[in-house]
Amino acid sequence: MQKAITLFSLSLAGSLLLACSKAPEPQDTAPATPAKPAASSAATSTTDGKVVVYQVFTRLFGNTNTTNTPWGSLEENGVGKFADFTPQALSAIKAMGVSHIWYTGVPHHALVRDYSAYGISHDDPDVIKGRAGSPYAVKDYYNVNPDLALDPANRLAEFEALIARTHQHGMKVLIDIVPNHVARQYQSLSNPPGVSDFGANDDTSVEYARDNNFYYVPGQAFSVPQWPADYQVLGGEAHPAADGKFLEKPAKWTGNGSRAAQPAFDDWYETVKINYGVRPDGSYDFDRLPGDYAEKDWPAHYAFWQGKDVPDSWLKFRDITQYWLAKGVDGFRYDMAEMVPVEFWSYLNSHIKHTNPNAFLLAEVYQPQLYRDYLKLGKMDYLYDKVEFYDSLKLVMQGKGPTSALVETQQRMADIEHHMLHFLENHDEQRIAAPQFAGAAKKGLPAMVVSTTISTSPTMLYFGQHVGEPGAGDAGFGKASRTTIFDYWGVPEHQKWMNGGKFDGGALSAEAKALHAYYQKLLSFSASAPALLGAYTELHSANLAAGTAYSEQQLAFARYNDAQKLLIVSHFNSETAVSFNLTVPATLISQWQLADGQYRLSDKLNGGENTLTVTKGEGSVALTLAPLASVILELQP
Template identity: 25%
Template sequence: MTTHRPPPPPASSPSSASSASPTGEPDWVRHAIWWHVYPLGFAGADTTGADRRPTRGLARIADWLDYAVRLGASGLALGPIFASSTHGYDTVDHFRIDPRLGDDADFDDLVARAHRRGLRILLDGVFNHVGREHPAFAASPDGGDAPPRPDWFVPTGGTGPGGRPEYATFEGHGSLVTLRHANPAVADHVTEIMTHWLDRGADGWRLDAAYAVPADFWAQVLPRVRRAHPDAYLVGEVIHGDYPDIVRRTGLDAVTQYELWKAIWSSLNDANLFELAWALGRHDGFLDSFVPLTFVGNHDVTRLASRLREPRHLAHALVVLCTVGGTPSVYYGDEQAFVGVKEDRVGGDDAVRPAFPVGPAALAPYGWPIYRLHQDLIGLRRRHPWLHTARTRPLHLTNEQLVYETSAEGQRLLVVLNLAGAPADCPAPDAGQLVAGHADLVQPGTAQALARLPPFGWAVLAPADH
């Protein structure tokens, strides 16, 4: 396969203003491809709360920015970086960098170095809940039973040890106390936090557990944030539900596309590409109202290389990610075929949130072919920015073979997947040239064109008039 490297970022710098696109998101998101990092894990920080020693986490991430640029990323999506009790999602101070990761100066340096390289910065905002040590909830100095700001939380009516009132928690996690989103003071507080870090140079927010927050809360907060920062990208973590309706009612630019994530690995494992084709049809429907954040791995799920039963299907998953509509995100380590299984227990996320070495030279040699595959496919996407809003149309479908046309703005490509351990001839009407992958074209440029794929093969093809 011919090796392609991604082109440089678009001419406009991350700090330059841009108007909203027809989808409602900022124009720059059309070119966004995120490298997603969980900072506390990346830096090897202790996430139990027992060891609070500094790790220089933000500075260590900054040392990997050139690696992200070579990968083809145009943005750095950070997991939680604010002061927390343990793993980052039990925040205790949204205005302070977690001391394990650094301080304000380290944040400013990371933003400056990223922007110089054309990389945007996406922050992770945990605004559904806070940690029990948050000043608004922690026990009063005078030993009172209620939190200092009881109206910020949702009482359950029960009492705990010592008669202290109990308050609602996030999905049963006692350390995560749910905020009372009906309180205008909470909306003011979240607005202030989001605006503060956008003022400091961030380019957008991933809103954690956005599905658990009432839609009208976001509808109050987000317009206020956008008045100060109209170019900010605001995407919500949504696992299930009516994605378009959630976007409409909240005012978010996008939500996370868990439906497609599940369909990709499940269809590959089961050799059931009908499942993938069905999910792509659903995905096209979402694109009618917003552009989802797409991914094949993140900090909350088992690594793709561990999830797939056939390692050669990893390429198929990445081909789909890079050739369908969406704003793609690559989770750190996936580009090196890292393995790791998420478990439902205390510490069960650690395997999918590992430390990175001090530099690329310390990475294992067997991961680099996968990194180069990511470069090739991300490079293809960067050369075809219309893929951001592309719709797909299946042209040939069996359990183990799928040919789909991906198109937008008068442009189109053909994607051919073969999951079988034997060669396959797949119809590829009007295909005239190989863009990526491996295939022999029979009768190229005609309606009868065939793509002859090797076992476990894939190809991206362009029409003869491309």
């Protein structure tokens, strides 16, 4: 979810719904050995290097309309379609080294548009954020957003065709699953036989029952939030349903855990919380996983749950994910996974892996103390490395933090580093080029090199990032610095890269073309470089101690295996160049089995060559780095 809009904080979530963010207490175990990529089935790739995920906000991707009126309608501002992912578009995405496309916002969510001709009920704008609606307020898990189809009656078939096209271009398909909450007005038109809607069989006379799908506020009707003085539904446009009312009696708990019949504007008021068998007092109403299951594989987890009586909501999401796997979806990104008990994830993910052992399972978790539980007990493949690596890297990019923090984070996360997905942008985060972040897209270049190459984890690229999209303009509910996820909108720099469907960047400025070329070269290299799935050695400490011009504005490390050896150095200063002799410690020279002498280095990022000189068992490379420059130096035979 886009947390800048909801003003959600993890501390608030913990106080509002401690039960649904709890995980079993960590077990007292010996330190884990570093994760090996081959041990994770989801790490498999059609290349020799790393997994690269391209996150695309599906509604915005293909929109060529440049009107961009705040609170504009679909007819006024335009909307992208599944059909806009043409062979040309998919080829251009694939050329950036992409192995997986995360199509964000595909499941049918609540929105303000009349689709009654297709049997779809109206949604109430009083419980919708924006006009196009939040993709995290899902209305029908068995169908897709009708906005995205050329023919809404054929929308599911159009998405199935996109799945097939994506596979034909050698990439896998990910979609969102949001187990923590659904839209306030959930109504599926496409349920398979025997599958009932969420809440259809609930006992609404009680706050909680194990097999209820929702929590209730018995005896009280729902009231829409008290709107702030600067907010009007639909920007103040007259609408018959924008009357400050929404019929829901009894009221349900709100998605972020608010138990009030009238949630606050800052709450996730457009959603309702799903009940997983966690009682209102925080105790669990289901079988717990024994602690030693943290060290067991998914088949053991799958076997554990056979014959167990689990809450109804568990069964519903099992059926939903199995439905999409059967349609060819290759994996899922889970919204706010930490707000759902870890046992559910063990149950769900082991069932998914039983169907597709190579399914890619990515979760949004923001509490570092829960990371290992959700990976080991919850059987996630990957988590966002937001609170640890991204947050430290953002400070470095802004000139507010030292590069040593990145070294410390990488060391501390060594046992799970392969499972911590790296990114610089996504739909929740500010655009690099936004004044509120770095103010210029080029400031993301050294950070992207570090983010992409420092670990064996997947790298994620957000659409528009590679051409410097600044996320400017208040779209209505969505505000500047983040590309809106709530409104109909055009994405200007991305539209220039699209270039009328050619996807050749022909309309970009020279600076944006160079930015795209840099991203493409870097990510393509990462997707084919075997060393990036190998060992890591930090060179930062030795170079800080060497007394040269190397400082906390640079970061140096080595990545290597038997097939390839790399020295990687990034310079974060945007104003001045730096020259120094990079120290390559004797321990690494010995590991690489290099005798005294000179060795040729090829710069895989910029072209050109350099020399590694080994004297008395210690290495040195003379470097001059322009502002914001990086080098990836490969040792040549």
